[in-house]
Amino acid sequence: MMEEDQTQKKPRVLCLHGFRTSAEILKKLVSRWPESVTHKLDLVFLDAKFPAQGESDVEGIFDPPYFEWFQSNQDFSEYMNFEECLTYIEDFMVENGPFDGLLGFSQGAVLAAALPGMQAQGVALGKVKNKIKFLILISGAKFGGNKFGAPKLASNAFSKLIDIPSIHFIGTFS
Template sequence: MGSEAEIVRKPRFLCLHGFRTSGAILKKQIETKWPQSVLEKIDLVYPDAPFPAEGKSDVEGIFDPPYYEWFQFNKEFTIYTNFDECLAYIEDIMIKQGPFDGLLGFSQVCSVWLPLPRIEGAILSAGLPGLQAKGVALTKVAKIKFLIIIGGAKFRSESVAEKAYSPPIQCPSIHFLGDTDFLKPHGLKLLESFVDPVVIHHPKGHTIPRFDDKGLETMLSFLERIQKMLTEKQENELHCKEGALEA
């Protein structure tokens, strides 16, 4: 019975919040907008980033503190501070609270100035599979198998981007792009670094959107596909284990 229960477990996602927000804020945003028909098909874990916010949060007055940030950076978002510490922190969470099958990333942006630094969660989630494949991040945990990216973009540090996006990322991914999101061009550029990405377009701006009928159908189809992949992988592992015991 234990093996059977393990086989049918839901995909488990580590959810990375945006710059100077928190896991609790991301949880509230997702769980008040996404229907149970989606939420019941995935397990979501919402950690806080490792560093307390070093400045004003764009969500002050909208969501309560405390606020956190994943790493620090220069104005152009090309030089990062505490980036390795951030990667080690995420890996430690995945070891202690895993296993995880995928990452979900979102960014909360209220300011139109210097927008890219505000989307740490989405940038991290989209770039980590490539960094993991190159052996520069998450080397102690299982391969990231799935991605959910809401309002994504790419790293602008050349040294990081070279490792993160070349070759293109092959794991199944679904991307949310808002028609009125001023960061949409960055999200479209990110799609070029993925193999066969699934895209949900919505009429809103930079936000976690509610689903219309078409978007919900696309999301449920994606979740059904990754659940099938996960179940098949676990069944194969179980059969191999049983075969080894019989031998």
């Protein structure tokens, strides 16, 4: 009985993989983290809705299939399938939640970073009863800025402060 109580207290985290990768790939990468971290979290890995529409940077390293959360044109001024992506994540969260936080890698981190602001504005995750309480962002970025556009629904995701803790993993290639 004591073990069940401890399991229920673990923060439940929805994990969103990178562009043209998969939930299985992210799971393998996160499994390299120290057990002192991973055993404190209930990690749930989700494949994106859309099969990869081009080559994956991880071909030859990790096996397919590969997925992407949404698509954009080359200069990131137009986004496709973004609303469908949000609905897909929302439905998964409603059916499999509740979730306390989000972990995102690369494209998944860009998406995860925007979701709390979009949830607060009522443009995403409206059927999800609980608010996102924290973020773990790995190699992410934010929609918008001087160089890149943002999907319409995410255009104001960062316009107001969202008071939740976040940890950001940022690195360089050597």
